[in-house]
Amino acid sequence: MIPLRRSLHTWLWAMSMAAAWPAQAQTAGAAAGNDRPSDLRSWMVRVQRAATTLNYQGTLVSNAAGVVSSSRVTHYCEGKQRYERIDVLDGEARQVLRHNDLTHTLWPRARVAVIEQRLTMPDFPGLPPADARSEDAYELRLLGTERVAGHEAQVLMFRPRDGHRFAQRLWADQSSGLLLRADVLGTKGELLESASFSDVSIGGKANPDTVLQAMRKLDGFRIVRPVATRTSLDAEGWSVGHPVPGFQLVGCMRRELGALEEPPTSASTQVVMAVFSDGLTHVSVFVEPYDAQRHKPVATSLGATHTVMTRSGEWWITAMGDVPMATVQLFSSALERRR
Amino acid sequence: MSDDPLHRPHDPLDDAWAALSSMADGEASADAQERCLAMWSEQSDARARWRQYQLIGDVLRSRELARDDAHDAAFLAALRTRMAGEPVVLHRVRPVLLSRLRAWAAPMAAAAGVAAVAAVVVMMRATPVATEGTQIAARQPAPQPVASAVAVTAVQLQQPVNGRLIRDARLDRYFAAHRQSGTGAAVQMPGGVVRSVDTIVLEDR
Numbered sequence: 001m002i003p004l005r006r007s008l009h010t011w012l013w014a015m016s017m018a019a020a021w022p023a024q025a026q027t028a029g030a031a032a033g034n035d036r037p038s039d040l041r042s043w044m045v046r047v048q049r050a051a052t053t054l055n056y057q058g059t060l061v062s063n064a065a066g067v068v069s070s071s072r073v074t075h076y077c078e079g080k081q082r083y084e085r086i087d088v089l090d091g092e093a094r095q096v097l098r099h100n101d102l103t104h105t106l107w108p109r110a111r112v113a114v115i116e117q118r119l120t121m122p123d124f125p126g127l128p129p130a131d132a133r134s135e136d137a138y139e140l141r142l143l144g145t146e147r148v149a150g151h152e153a154q155v156l157m158f159r160p161r162d163g164h165r166f167a168q169r170l171w172a173d174q175s176s177g178l179l180l181r182a183d184v185l186g187t188k189g190e191l192l193e194s195a196s197f198s199d200v201s202i203g204g205k206a207n208p209d210t211v212l213q214a215m216r217k218l219d220g221f222r223i224v225r226p227v228a229t230r231t232s233l234d235a236e237g238w239s240v241g242h243p244v245p246g247f248q249l250v251g252c253m254r255r256e257l258g259a260l261e262e263p264p265t266s267a268s269t270q271v272v273m274a275v276f277s278d279g280l281t282h283v284s285v286f287v288e289p290y291d292a293q294r295h296k297p298v299a300t301s302l303g304a305t306h307t308v309m310t311r312s313g314e315w316w317i318t319a320m321g322d323v324p325m326a327t328v329q330l331f332s333s334a335l336e337r338r339r
Numbered sequence: 340m341s342d343d344p345l346h347r348p349h350d351p352l353d354d355a356w357a358a359l360s361s362m363a364d365g366e367a368s369a370d371a372q373e374r375c376l377a378m379w380s381e382q383s384d385a386r387a388r389w390r391q392y393q394l395i396g397d398v399l400r401s402r403e404l405a406r407d408d409a410h411d412a413a414f415l416a417a418l419r420t421r422m423a424g425e426p427v428v429l430h431r432v433r434p435v436l437l438s439r440l441r442a443w444a445a446p447m448a449a450a451a452g453v454a455a456v457a458a459v460v461v462m463m464r465a466t467p468v469a470t471e472g473t474q475i476a477a478r479q480p481a482p483q484p485v486a487s488a489v490a491v492t493a494v495q496l497q498q499p500v501n502g503r504l505i506r507d508a509r510l511d512r513y514f515a516a517h518r519q520s521g522t523g524a525a526v527q528m529p530g531g532v533v534r535s536v537d538t539i540v541l542e543d544r
Contacts, residue, residue: 051529060529073529103519118519170528182528195528251520257512275520284517300510307510320517 040140043156044131046177047170053077054178058149058200059089064193064303073197076206083211097215099208104215113221116228134279137161137246138168146171148180149197158280163187164246164327165278166304176202184304184322193303193322228255233335236272238287241336244327247276247283257286271318276331283321283331290316301325308332356388363392 055077061070069090076083084098097104098118105114134140143155153171160167167189171181181196231254233239240249252274271288295316300307304322310332311317319331355378358371367375378385 056529075529116519179528255516257516271516273516273520282517282520284513284520286513286516305514307513318513320513 039142041131043142043154043172043177044134044140047156047172047179048131050173050177051179052082054176054202055204055206056178056200056202057204058197060195061198062193062195064305065301067303070198074211076208076211078206078208081208083206083208085211085214095214097211099211099215102215104218106221111221112224113218114224114226116226130277130279132279133248133277134158137165137278138280143169145174149200151175151180151200151202153180162245163324164244164330165281165323166192168280171196173202178202186304187324193305226256228253231272233272233274236287237338238272238274238335239338240334242330242334244276244283244330244334246278247331248278249274250277250282251275274335276321276334281322283319283323283328285331285335286318286320287335288316288318290314299325299329313337355385359385359388360392363389363396 055075057074058072059070060073061068069088071089072085072087074083074085082098082100084096086096088094088096093108095104095106095108097106101118103116103118105116107113138158138160141157141159143157146153146155148171152174154174156170156172158168158170166187167185169183169185170179172179178200180200181194183191184193186192231252233249233252236252236254252272254270254272257269257271269288271286274285274287276283276285290311290313295309295311297311298307298309305320306323306325306328307318307320308325308328308331309316309318312333312335315337317332317335319328319334321328321331355374358367359375359378361367362372362375375385379389
């Protein structure tokens, strides 16, 4: 099949998916035809490796519920050292600089620099790796190729095996494996959110000094270091009383929110944050003491991200994730207080 | 109009009221409309008469429309009370902006019973049950007049000002923490820690 016809075929398929998602689900496998397990696994490995080991630079455009924003993304890799720089181009100016787990978020207008040692959440012993977990929760299909940002890309479709999560359609660069575009699709196949490179150059020379120098330029910035420590639900007096199918607890931390507030101490809040993952997407559950003054129940939806804030006895629970509203609602009552 | 000895002495006001009446019936000429509008804005008795003509027209159309002037006022007062009773959940804007918003929102809703809504974020009350099917308003390409108290609540919660979305900063802090914790997924979009939801400005400047 020549590439043009193939991409047309994929495009038509995607269109019909969008029009009638459940009806098309059964025929998806037959239409794709090239989804041997070994192919799928090798694509997963390539995509994972590309994100961490490549040098790339591009403009990322994201669209959530019609709100379009763009950012300039630069990523360098030298040996085991990873450097990243993200300049947010819309809205309030912001720059995210990252060297391995150290992250600086600069807010030039407010002259605030938030410095965080990111806590990577190591998988619990015995927990299957992310790609294996995602296989339990999603059915992965290869949908052919399309062009994105001037690159020929393989289209991968993660179709959920149940209603607790959204489908994701991903475009990975054919030659490098780098993700060029990611769509989150609603339960009826509608596009909820999309992020895509409008231009990207892959490969090229690493220039980590541009990131490191920017990280040292903190003159005139008020430096904020939010406190975050690893903990466990058990130690905090909680347990997962009502697990949500397909999601596993992957980490728990006690952290400070609101470090950007002025004065810094007044509104900062210590929360316990539990993170659940199905291998592809994750849901965060925040727990803090209930405060009648500040806390009013609310549910919001923006693009694919749904949030429920609700009271549970003396506690205030915030469940948030790129999952359906019904799923964050399940998460808002998933934790149980142990006495 | 010429003098007619069979009728009482001519009162120029009669012409004016006739013109006003014909305007109420939608039959006034362009000239007459001009005169009526000028009169309406200058004379209180012209305004009173205009209301009477409207009322007569309403009653002729339907008895249900025969309501007193206090009806509108009562409706607006009730609407204001309902609006005041609605919880303002996501709201952290600077006082100046807040007062500007209120100054804008209240008279708009009171005067016409409408408010422009372009809520990007769909707000729902968490209780009793908020499902996807109950979403109140989706994003609209341009502000559209929506005459409902529910929509007014959405305006108070999430208000795009000058095309930018005002949103609670507290929620953003949860968003940021949530995005950061996303490392370790099987596949991830580069630069995914920054997403459109995080780049929306909080305050009008």
